[in-house]
Amino acid sequence: NAGVTQTPKFQVLKTGQSMTLQCAQDMNHNSMYWYRQDPGMGLRLIYYSASEGTTDKGEVPNGYNVSRLNKREFSLRLESAAPSQTSVYFCASSEAEYEQYFGPGTRLTVT
């Protein structure tokens, strides 16, 4: 039982490059989330998926797209990376508005 897994753990991109962050959970949760966390800051919700087949914008969606591939997997795509997207990205899953469980994070640097 791995919980929530994320790949990659680290990534360096040049401005304008694209990439997809992958997230998978094995807890049979309906809801999945993508957050970013900047140094000394709290978690900011980028996008979430309340159930398979639905996605909604969070607090900071600009520059990102998401895909809920199936119940287990929720990916985050940066189409044209910008230095302002340098951050740590966390994926989480839960059953609706209840306890969320987080993956280990992806540390992204955009130069």
Next chain:
Amino acid sequence: QKEVEQNSGPLSVPEGAIASLNCTYSDRVSQSFFWYRQYSGKSPELIMSIYSNGDKEDGRFTAQLNKASQYVSLLIRDSQPSDSATYLCASGYSSASKIIFGSGTRLSIRP
């Protein structure tokens, strides 16, 4: 705008003392509340959830909820240096299947 407010700290507590962390929330209909611990460079880890008014104890941790005052607190008894971390408070937002996080309180336990 649903909000969860925490004092950013740092809160410095001597080893062996009680650490008291506080949080207020704005959404009167919130029914679920959570405390997460986040060590530097790591992902948030759920330590307590509370749904009813009153106290809930788990080992050295006690969560307290007062819905009338829209106030949640976390007490850590017999504080240890390993308790030094950032503590995130969160409340559930049932109509959107997500939770709202505060920005966190940094706790430092001094030997």
